[in-house]
Amino acid sequence: MSKVLLNKEDIGRIITRMAHEIIEKNKGVSSLCLIGIQRGGVHLAGRLAARLQEIGGQNIPVGALDIALYRDDIAVRKEQPVVRRTEVAFEINNEKVVLVDDVLFTGRSIRAAMDAVMDFGRPSAIQLAVLVDRGHRELPIKADFVGKNVPTSIEETVKVEFEEDGLEDRVVLEWV
Amino acid sequence: MKVVIKNGRVIDPSQGIDGVCDLAIEDGKIKEVKSEKSRGKSQKHENNRGTKEIDASGKLVLPGLVDLHVHLREPGYEYKETIRTGTTAAVRGGITSVCCMPNTNPVNDNSSVTEFILKKAASEGACRVFPIGAITKGQKGEELAEMSIMYEAGCVAFSDDGRPVMDSLMMRRAMEYSRILKVPLISHCEDLALSAGGVMHEGLLSVTLGLKGIPPQAEEVMVARDIALAELTGGRLHIAHVSTEGSVALIRSAKKRGMADVTAETCPHYFSITEEAVGNYDANAKVNPPLRSRKDAEAIKQGLHDGTIDVIATDHAPHHRDEKLGEFDFAPSGISGLETSLGLSMRLVDEGVLTYSGLVEKMALKPSGIIGIDRGTLRPGAEADVVVVDCSREYRVDAGEFLSKGKNTPFGGWTLSAKPVLTISLGRIHEWE
Amino acid sequence: MGLKSKDLIGIKALDAADIEQILDTAAGFKDVLGRDIKKVPALRGKTTVNLFYEPSTRTRTSFELAAKRLSTDVINFSVSTSSVVKGESLRDTALTIQALGADFIIVRHSCSGVAHFLANNLDASVVNAGDGTNEHPTQALLDLFTIREKKGIIRGLEVAIVGDILHSRVAKSNIYALKKMGAGVRLIGPPTLVPDVLRDLDVEIYSDMEKGLKGADIVMMLRIQVERQGKGFFPTTVEYFRNWGLTPERLAGAKKSALVMHPGPMNRGVEISSDVADGMRSVILDQVTNGLAVRMAVLYLLAGVRE
Structure with a gap:
């Protein structure tokens, strides 16, 4: 069973709104950089950056972060998570880093991502932007920018699909 | 009774x-x-x-089997085997006479060791034991051992098994001298320079396992030498544990030339398995000469079939479990063979290589004849x-x-x-x- | 996703997909090595033991650093400082190390088959860092990684391996790995050191260096053990260099874009001239750097195998 939560148009509107919120909160886009978490977060960060550039008229550095090596469940997983590319080709010291992910769930990925970011330097602040917050946090983590809050049951899955992966932009809630 | x-x-x-x-x-x-x-x-x-x-x-x-090639390990290596356990195992395998090789510690190169073995066998042995004396003192290949004194003490043949006599002149003298006793010299044919460091058959498998190979020629050059020396001296030569196609061919041609005093044996592992048994460094498949190729194993069977190879012996070489555990290179060579010999050899009958009578000839009658004992027969008396x-x-x-x-x-x-x-x-x- | 065995004993037991996976993972680790903070917490709490029965600085250091950068604790257990010299059996030593709680045992030994033996006897993941003349799988993997990095693809390349193939575990692992990945392999050296039977592995064999190098994309030189010259494998190192030493003139016979590799340590003037070793086509130092990334990838992937 499944239900479409957001379609292509919804996602486009949300990205525009979030871009405005980010500018609002940071009073502009200077000293700002975006780092997307592999894999969905990377696509999202790219789109956010483009929108920010349109609005703010300034180039925003965008990076990709793979958190496989920082996860806390390596000892209990059946298989090792695939190690993907991490590309942070810019200085983050004293910058404001906006971490971007598609779905915020337990908060463990964000914990790992913050550790990974810290290994690249000492940002002046880390903020979090997510497309969907589905609740069920296991760590004291809260997003600064949320596209849509979706109350879910723990058995359900939230699937985010992007054109960059050859699919149609949409967010789907699935359950058995 | x-x-x-x-x-x-x-x-x-x-x-x-x-x-x-x-x-x-x-x-x-x-x-x-x-x-x-x-x-x-x-x-x-x-x-x-x-x-x-x-x-x-x-x-x-069947008549009780006669095994020309057994390492009983006593004296000196009782942790590997004793005369009591070795003969008990022999009897379990249907073998009622065993010839024990002299590479004990001390080496059976003098009559007191021969006497010790026979005394021990008489009191503890489950079957008859016929000692084989060393050809040279300490099996060092330098000086002849007291062959005739050992013969009187009960040795039935002489061999430097495991440490072949590399010096051709020494081997010539030994063959000449042994003529006074009319006993065979049992030759472990291995050119130690060619085989140096080798632990398995040389071929693609040895190269890809990274194990040093022993080419078949390490055996064959010595088979050729010993046949030549037997021709020269008129001594009796029994070639131990034949493992290669080339050796079979050399012995076949010697017999064809009428050399009745050349006999040969092989062991069940040389016709039952090949180098493949080494698998992933299984030291239980480490033996000297090494397990050979499929082609060699087929040639051994052919040699048994056409009479080139006279005898099936075990080359029973027991070792302690710990010695075979660890580095393949360091594990000692040898297979504990007394209790599988008959079962493995009987497969030759199933395969049509030998008849039942032929098998009994190779495992009882012919070995008795080679060492001159009246066994391996069910004749009245x-x-x-x-x-x-x-x-x-x-x-x-x-x-x-x-x-x-x-x-x-x-x-x-x-x-x-x-x-x-x-x-x-x-x-x-x-x-x- | 994941390797099939808890151990890395040799390339023989891997398939092309396994190799590809290790190389892909290594690419991620190469990124890590370019950062200021080169350490990741991936294997925090695990213990790595370097069990070296043969002296080795390069390989041991590379494994040690790889393990440390994955945040494992590392203990070096070498022949000179341990009970090995007192004659403790291989199995007892290994069981002792396992009882100390090792998760990874990196083993190097002068006898072929030792890594196999340990893997069969231990629960820990065993990584072969070179056993006798059998295999040295991480060296082959780092060589392939380097080739792929420089050439983009391995399939279809012509790789010439020059030197003591018979005694070289590096050569063996590379032959298996290159064949599995679809490269052509030529072996070049004196017949005493290049066994003809290897033709059965679908490789070409040359004793003439010029002929063998013609059109090669990669020239992989092997270290010549100087000790072998007295043993009849070749008369002298002088004659060896004259016949099989890699000089700029000989290298000119290979493809213009050909790369020169060497697992190190090099004998300059014996198997390779300094002009070539330090020349533009040499990727010898890249191999060292890539070795770290590949070894990190291997440890990381093995940690995910539950048997």
Whole structure:
């Protein structure tokens, strides 16, 4: 069973709104950089950056972060998570880093991502932007920018699909 | 004591017997072999009181086997095997005479060691033991050992097994000298320079396993040398554990030239398995000479079939479990073979390589002839060395059940069908389920 | 996703997909090595033991650093400082190390088959860092990684391996790996050191260096053990260099874009001239750097195998 939560148009509107919120909160886009978490977060960060550039008229550095090596469940997983590319080709010291992910769930990925970011330097602040917050946090983590809050049951899955992966932009809630 | 083994298929090539017969034993000697036809008439006159009757219906009754090549390890390496455990294992394998190689510690290169072995065998042995003396003192290949004194003490042949006589002149002298005793020199044919450091057959497998190979030629050049020296000296030569196609060809051509004093043996592992048994560094498949190629194994079978190879011996070489565990390079060579020899060799009959009579010739009659003992036969008056073999039930080889201290076998888990169920040795009847 | 065995004993047991996976993972780790903070917490709490029965600085250091950068604790257990010299059996030593709680045992030994033996006897993941003349799988993997990095693809390349193939575990692992990945392999050297039977592995064999190098994309030189010259494998190192030493003139016979590799340590003037070793086509130092990334990838992937 499944239900479409957001379609292509919804996602486009949300990205525009979030871009405005980010500018609002940071009073502009200077000293700002975006780092997307592999894999969905990377696509999202790219789109956010483009929108920010349109609005703010300034180039925003965008990076990709793979958190496989920082996860806390390596000892209990059946298989090792695939190690993907991490590309942070810019200085983050004293910058404001906006971490971007598609779905915020337990908060463990964000914990790992913050550790990974810290290994690249000492940002002046880390903020979090997510497309969907589905609740069920296991760590004291809260997003600064949320596209849509979706109350879910723990058995359900939230699937985010992007054109960059050859699919149609949409967010789907699935359950058995 | 009287024993009659009834209704078994008696195989005795020394008398040309192959048929269902009753075998009568009295006072530790063979009394007679009665065929089905003659049985009916004589039965009435028979006094059956005090006679133990053994029903061997559906089973083979053979003369006790004679093994020309056994390492009993005593004295010196009792942690590997003793005369007691080695002979007990032999009897379990249907072998009632074993010739033990001299590479003990001290080496059997003088009559006091020979006497020790025979005394120990008389008090503790489960079967007859015939010692083989060293050709040279300490098997060092430098000075001749006191062959005739050892012969008088009971040695039946001479060999520097495991440490071949590399010096051709020394080997020539030994062959010449041994003529006074009319005993064979048993030659472990290996050119130590060619085989140096080698631990398995040389070929693609040795290269890809990263193990140093021993080319077949390491054996063949010495087989050729020893045949040439036998030709030169007129000495008797018995070539031990033949493993290669080339060796078979050399021996075949020597025999064709009429060299009756050249005989040869092989071992069950050289026709049953190949270098592949080394697998992933299984030290139980490490043996010297090494397990060879499929082609070599086929040539060995051909050599057995056409009579080039006279004898099947075990080269029983027991080792302690710990010695075979660890680095393949450091593990000692050898297979514990007494308890699988008959089962493996019987496969040759199934494959049509040998007949039952042919097999008994190779494992009992011919070896007896080579060392000049009156065994390996069921002729009336001969020692009552007998083995009853059940070929009807398959069983799994389990090294843990070996009576030998040496559990080192590459045949663990194999399914065989021929199994001795009763062996008569030294007047005692050993019976197993 | 994941390797099939808890151990890395040799390339023989891997398939092309396994190799590809290790190389892909290594690419991720090469990124890590370019950062200021080169350490990741991936294997925090695990213990790595370097069990070296043969002296080795390069390989041991590379494994040690790889293990440390994955945040494992590392213990070096070498022949000179341990009970090995007192004659403790291989199995007892290994069981002792396992009882100390090792998760990874990196083993190097002069006898072929030792890594196999340990893997069969231990629960820990065993990584072969070179066993006798059998295999040295991480060296082959780092060589392939370097080739793929420089050439983009391995399939279809012609790789010439020059030197003591018979005694070289590096060569063996590379032959298996290159064949599995679809490269052509030529072996070049004196017949005493290049066994003909290797033709059965679908490789070409040359004793003439010029002929063998013609059109090669990669020239992989092997270290010549100087000790072998007295043993009849070749008369002298001088004659060896004259016949099989890699000089700029000989290298000119290979493709213009050909790369020169060497597992190190090099004998300059014996198997390779300094002009070539330090020349533009040499990727010898890249191999060292890539070795770290590949070894990190191997440890990381093995940690994910539950048997």
